[in-house]
Amino acid sequence: MSRARVTVAAAGLLALCLCAGVDAQRPGGGGPPPPPPVPRAAAPIDLTGYWVSVVTQDWRWRMVTPRKGDYEGIPLTPEGRTMADTWDPAKDEAAGEQCRSYGAPSSLYVPGRLHITWADDHTLKVETDAGTQTRLLRFGDEKAPAETPRTWQGVSVAQWQTPRPNVPLVLRPTERTADAPGVVPTGGSLRVVTTNLRAGYLRKNGVPYSENAVLTEYFDLYKRPNGEELLTVTTVVEDPQYLRTPRLVAPVFKKEPNGAKWDPTPCSSQW
Amino acid sequence: MRIAALMAFVALPAASALGQVDLTGTWARSGQSDNVYAVEPVDLMGMPLNADGRAKALSYDIAALSATERQCQMYPPFYALTGPFPLQISLEQDPVTKKLLAWKIAPWGDRDATVIWMDGRPHPSQYAPHSHGGFTTGTWEGDTLTTFTTHFKLGDIKRHRGFSSDRATLTMRFNRHGDTLTVTGILEDSVYLATPYVLTEVFRLTTNPNGFPATACEPIEELARLHEDPTLAPSYLPGKHPALNEVTQKYNIPLEAVLGGPETMYPEYRKKLKDAYVLPPPVPAPRGGPGN
Numbered sequence: 001m002s003r004a005r006v007t008v009a010a011a012g013l014l015a016l017c018l019c020a021g022v023d024a025q026r027p028g029g030g031g032p033p034p035p036p037p038v039p040r041a042a043a044p045i046d047l048t049g050y051w052v053s054v055v056t057q058d059w060r061w062r063m064v065t066p067r068k069g070d071y072e073g074i075p076l077t078p079e080g081r082t083m084a085d086t087w088d089p090a091k092d093e094a095a096g097e098q099c100r101s102y103g104a105p106s107s108l109y110v111p112g113r114l115h116i117t118w119a120d121d122h123t124l125k126v127e128t129d130a131g132t133q134t135r136l137l138r139f140g141d142e143k144a145p146a147e148t149p150r151t152w153q154g155v156s157v158a159q160w161q162t163p164r165p166n167v168p169l170v171l172r173p174t175e176r177t178a179d180a181p182g183v184v185p186t187g188g189s190l191r192v193v194t195t196n197l198r199a200g201y202l203r204k205n206g207v208p209y210s211e212n213a214v215l216t217e218y219f220d221l222y223k224r225p226n227g228e229e230l231l232t233v234t235t236v237v238e239d240p241q242y243l244r245t246p247r248l249v250a251p252v253f254k255k256e257p258n259g260a261k262w263d264p265t266p267c268s269s270q271w
Numbered sequence: 272m273r274i275a276a277l278m279a280f281v282a283l284p285a286a287s288a289l290g291q292v293d294l295t296g297t298w299a300r301s302g303q304s305d306n307v308y309a310v311e312p313v314d315l316m317g318m319p320l321n322a323d324g325r326a327k328a329l330s331y332d333i334a335a336l337s338a339t340e341r342q343c344q345m346y347p348p349f350y351a352l353t354g355p356f357p358l359q360i361s362l363e364q365d366p367v368t369k370k371l372l373a374w375k376i377a378p379w380g381d382r383d384a385t386v387i388w389m390d391g392r393p394h395p396s397q398y399a400p401h402s403h404g405g406f407t408t409g410t411w412e413g414d415t416l417t418t419f420t421t422h423f424k425l426g427d428i429k430r431h432r433g434f435s436s437d438r439a440t441l442t443m444r445f446n447r448h449g450d451t452l453t454v455t456g457i458l459e460d461s462v463y464l465a466t467p468y469v470l471t472e473v474f475r476l477t478t479n480p481n482g483f484p485a486t487a488c489e490p491i492e493e494l495a496r497l498h499e500d501p502t503l504a505p506s507y508l509p510g511k512h513p514a515l516n517e518v519t520q521k522y523n524i525p526l527e528a529v530l531g532g533p534e535t536m537y538p539e540y541r542k543k544l545k546d547a548y549v550l551p552p553p554v555p556a557p558r559g560g561p562g563n
Binding site: 044052053054055056057058059060061063064065066067068069070072073074075111112113130161162163164171187188189191218220222224230232234236247248249250251252261263271 | 291292293301302303304305306308316317318319362371412413414415417442444446448451453455457468469470471472473475518522523524528535536537538539540541542544545548550551552553554
């Protein structure tokens with residue numbers, strides 16, 4: 001046998017060994033694979049805890065109620081503009097619709113605090129102190145039954161997104177120096193799609209979204225070297241009735257050690 | 272020897288190829304935040320400036336950019352988040368192994384290129400010269416690219432609003448979700464900022480990157496009075512900025528909030544404003560701005 005053949009045979013044997021090693025780790029040695037862990041156990045990131053809004057952008061649209069007709073930055077359709085121009089906060093209040101600007105598409109944009117917990121092994125609960133809203137992010141393929149009433153927070157389906165196990169060669173970094181930190185095989189993000197919404201406001205001053213809006217969110221964590229944790233929530237609102245293109249914002253939150261500053265306040269259409 | 276090398280080759284992907292996504296392409300910014308867009312010259316809302324940072328911002332006269340030597344002055348790397356143009360990202364490969372050596376964010380007319388070295392090279396000495404683009408390294412954490420930039424020059428934090436010093440550093444996180452790219456920037460500067468300044472911008476992958484500026488800057492004579500009086504250095508003395516109260520007059524927002532500071536960035540401050548704030552009259556038509 002030539003040296004080249006020995007090399008190829010050794011490589012093949014090695015590959016077999018690697019595969020067999022993986023297979024041997026299954027309980028029962030080759031039996032059916034174990035059921036996947038429940039979402040709570042499978043969480044690649046820990047979103048639980050108290051988080052506070054860091055309002056470093058869009059300050060005048062978030063920290064105060066903007067004046068009527070100020071829809072700068074939002075790609076409204078003509079119908080959306082007309083709707084925004086009819087904003088009447090007193091009328092909303094009188095109709096019991098003061099939570100219009102606290103619906104899921106805008107609730108994380110409102111300055112406040114989040115309290116994220118596991119309601120059960122398949123459901124993350126996101127509570128907001130501003131407007132005292134509760135969102136339930138359910139993992140799985142759940143769809144709202146046809147007669148499910150529309151709500152401010154809608155029906156949310158969640159899914160963990162974890163790093164892919166492999167990538168094309170061209171995207172792999174070149175070998176690093178011995179003292180450089182290696183690739184960290186951790187992380188991931190949470191994708192949430194929300195439908196079945198009650199029509200509401202993207203901005204406190206009546207900039208609308210319709211009940212057919214679809215909200216897609218990505219929750220990404222960053223643990224800084226100093227221990228501080230930041231949460232960025234990329235928010236995509238699609239609503240052909242009132243938006244020419246998707247609404248795209250990414251509010252940021254900072255983790256707090258406890259709920260000492262948790263301050264529930266009711267919805268308000270005026271403030 | 273050869274067998275050992277082959278075994279290493281077979282085992283390598285499992286160790287090094289976790290996560291990592293392709294960032295190449297042209298990414299159009301959503302332009303739906305106020306990162307880029309602000310009309311009033313004194314709009315420091317949400318910026319965690321310290322006293323020196325505020326004083327520096329209020330002394331700035333945009334006419335200073337008309338001086339011949341400043342016309343081609345570039346913005347710092349943070350401008351990738353606060354500038355108006357798309358991000359054009361490409362990769363540099365090792366010429367032999369074809370593996371990723373660096374990501375490159377192409378320059379604009381007024382922002383230098385950002386080269387994100389992925390090969391673990393160290394940052395230069397603190398005494399090394401600073402450039403407009405600075406020096407950037409990157410690491411993967413799962414599917415997220417984290418970059419760290421040092422050695423960039425003093426410059427605008429946002430367009431003509433606030434400054435970062437040449438001691439500042441910038442961390443950026445690149446999160447790609449399908450055709451959406453979210454970049455979170457964390458600017459730290461002990462000279463002009465009281466706390467880190469965190470901003471995000473959302474981009475969409477585009478195959479139609481209109482208006483991408485690739486022209487070189489060429490100084491011209493912009494302001495006759497500068498030519499007539501070479502000693503003139505456009506700036507404002509403390510308390511003399513003519514637009515100091517413009518935001519307050521237009522939006523009924525207290526001057527204290529207009530001038531930024533870390534205490535204004537959190538929900539407690541909103542509650543503080545509640546009783547004093549009066550909703551201004553509706554916007555007079557016509558209205559403009561990004562996204563409209």
